[in-house]
Amino acid sequence: MKRVKTLTLILLLLITGGCKSTFEGAVKAFDNLTGGTPHKSFEGTYLSQSTLDEYKSRDDDLSGTGQVISYSGLSIPADKLRQSHVVDAPVITAYLQRILDELIRHWDGTPVRTQVQIIDSQHFAPYADPYGMISVPLGMLNNVETEHEIAQLLSHELSHLLLRHHQRFNTMEANKANVNTVAEMFKFANIVKDTKVEKSDSVLPDFRYEPSRQGESNIEKAMRYNGIIASLSDNVWNTAWKRTQEDEADLLGMDLAVAAGYAPRAASFTLQRLRDFQGKQQGLLSQFLAQEKLALQQSLAEFNVAELNEQANSFLDRGAQALTGTMLNYFERTHMSTDDREENLRDYVRREYQHVERQRTKPLGLTELFQNASVRNTLIGYQRAFAAASALARNDVKEAERLAISAINDETRYHPGIREVLYNIRMAQGNQKRAWENINLVKDWQHASPNFLKTKVDMELTNRNYQEALAAIQLAESSFGNESLLIIQKAITLASLDRKTEALTTLRKCLSYAEVADTCKVLIDKYERVS
Numbered sequence: 001m002k003r004v005k006t007l008t009l010i011l012l013l014l015i016t017g018g019c020k021s022t023f024e025g026a027v028k029a030f031d032n033l034t035g036g037t038p039h040k041s042f043e044g045t046y047l048s049q050s051t052l053d054e055y056k057s058r059d060d061d062l063s064g065t066g067q068v069i070s071y072s073g074l075s076i077p078a079d080k081l082r083q084s085h086v087v088d089a090p091v092i093t094a095y096l097q098r099i100l101d102e103l104i105r106h107w108d109g110t111p112v113r114t115q116v117q118i119i120d121s122q123h124f125a126p127y128a129d130p131y132g133m134i135s136v137p138l139g140m141l142n143n144v145e146t147e148h149e150i151a152q153l154l155s156h157e158l159s160h161l162l163l164r165h166h167q168r169f170n171t172m173e174a175n176k177a178n179v180n181t182v183a184e185m186f187k188f189a190n191i192v193k194d195t196k197v198e199k200s201d202s203v204l205p206d207f208r209y210e211p212s213r214q215g216e217s218n219i220e221k222a223m224r225y226n227g228i229i230a231s232l233s234d235n236v237w238n239t240a241w242k243r244t245q246e247d248e249a250d251l252l253g254m255d256l257a258v259a260a261g262y263a264p265r266a267a268s269f270t271l272q273r274l275r276d277f278q279g280k281q282q283g284l285l286s287q288f289l290a291q292e293k294l295a296l297q298q299s300l301a302e303f304n305v306a307e308l309n310e311q312a313n314s315f316l317d318r319g320a321q322a323l324t325g326t327m328l329n330y331f332e333r334t335h336m337s338t339d340d341r342e343e344n345l346r347d348y349v350r351r352e353y354q355h356v357e358r359q360r361t362k363p364l365g366l367t368e369l370f371q372n373a374s375v376r377n378t379l380i381g382y383q384r385a386f387a388a389a390s391a392l393a394r395n396d397v398k399e400a401e402r403l404a405i406s407a408i409n410d411e412t413r414y415h416p417g418i419r420e421v422l423y424n425i426r427m428a429q430g431n432q433k434r435a436w437e438n439i440n441l442v443k444d445w446q447h448a449s450p451n452f453l454k455t456k457v458d459m460e461l462t463n464r465n466y467q468e469a470l471a472a473i474q475l476a477e478s479s480f481g482n483e484s485l486l487i488i489q490k491a492i493t494l495a496s497l498d499r500k501t502e503a504l505t506t507l508r509k510c511l512s513y514a515e516v517a518d519t520c521k522v523l524i525d526k527y528e529r530v531s
């Protein structure tokens with residue numbers, strides 16, 4: 001066995017090159033693949049190891065103090081964007097931020113700016129993005145029993161930031177973006193078909209978006225099914241990380257949590273819950289994504305809108321069904337499983353923290369948090385909204401409507417996450433007017449998901465409210481730090497406002513974004529044929 005392991009490692013090194021950093025990385029990665037673990041490779045606490053010195057000194061965008069994270073001015077790729085709604089819950093956010101601030105106080109390196117935001121998801125595990133934001137799903141709060149568990153989860157995510165890990169964020173968001181991609185291809189084909197380019201008295205031709213009844217119907221169905229999938233997807237996507245990064249974050253997270261006075265045994269409870277989400281939800285839509293995406297792309301390349309519509313309808317129908325089935329399977333489980341991460345971490349605690357190994361996990365501030373009326377209303381409202389989205393995915397529209405209406409209270413009334421569920425229900429009922437009323441009731445669009453912001457822009461374009469559409473597009477660019485998300489709609493909106501030069505410049509810039517370049521090329525070709 002040792003000979004096989006040595007030969008395989010040599011092969012890895014030949015493939016990846018022979019520099020020192022590559023050699024060390026290959027050894028580390030191979031140890032993980034063959035059962036090795038960093039937990040027993042050092043003495044003392046992980047935080048005190050010299051191998052962490054390179055992470056303790058930094059001079060980058062995260063360096064410094066303060067909590068306000070802004071994406072404005074950044075150029076974040078489309079597949080790295082937050083896909084969920086942000087939940088406006090000031091009491092919960094302040095409570096979690098206090099815990100996070102206490103944890104980071106025990107890091108003996110360069111201060112790092114981090115911030116907590118609550119996201120509309122019944123998933124259990126928080127995740128950190130590369131920009132310092134730790135997104136905490138409402139599902140975590142619905143499943144923890146003590147503040148110690150929350151501290152262990154936040155400490156783990158903080159450790160990914162301190163150790164400059166971004167693998168989990170990339171996996172989480174890229175998986176969810178796949179469904180959005182195919183729905184966008186479907187939508188853009190119809191938009192391009194209904195965009196007229198005609199000669200005008202000025203130097204540049206006229207761009208006019210005149211949605212046909214069939215085009216509107218096609219887009220509505222695509223985005224409705226996409227909305228249903230988006231409402232459920234956070235709860236079931238595969239979030240498995242690289243083993244090495246998980247081990248390192250487990251160790252550093254434990255050191256920071258214990259230093260802040262939290263019980264190490266809480267990690268065992270959180271790992272048991274995390275395990276049920278990591279590795280078991282194996283890319284639910286990946287099988288038919290692989291089969292269908294190529295056909296959809298081929299239809300778009302050939303600009304066969306009829307064929308694209310038929311394929312996308314089938315894709316979205318089966319996607320919603322697959323996602324709903326797996327989501328229901330998860331919630332029918334009666335227990336959570338564990339893995340060897342828990343055993344490794346328990347061994348580490350016995351070695352380094354024997355004096356607090358049996359420290360009790362008291363609720364601490366969590367009891368008071370749950371007694372707060374605004375917190376209770378927020379949690380109950382979103383639980384009912386999620387149940388409504390699940391009922392809608394099962395095509396039980398009547399039950400979905402009942403649950404969605406019961407989700408509205410003084411805390412949630414104007415939240416985009418709640419209003420999107422009601423929008424989807426009204427569209428399923430064939431009542432576009434009432435669906436649009438839910439869009440207009442949203443107060444803070446900067447908290448909306450990319451998918452729902454697109455829905456708002458589409459509504460404004462359909463109603464020829466071009467100034468409102470442009471304002472929503474600009475808000476999206478600022479909120480998400482991304483220009484490609486709505487760049488096609490931006491070009492059409494600018495043209496509709498008779499800002500033709502800006503529209504053409506925007507279309508040409510669009511060619512630099514791979515995810516939308518094909519659609520932009522079709523529009524530019526239309527323009528060049530007329531001019």
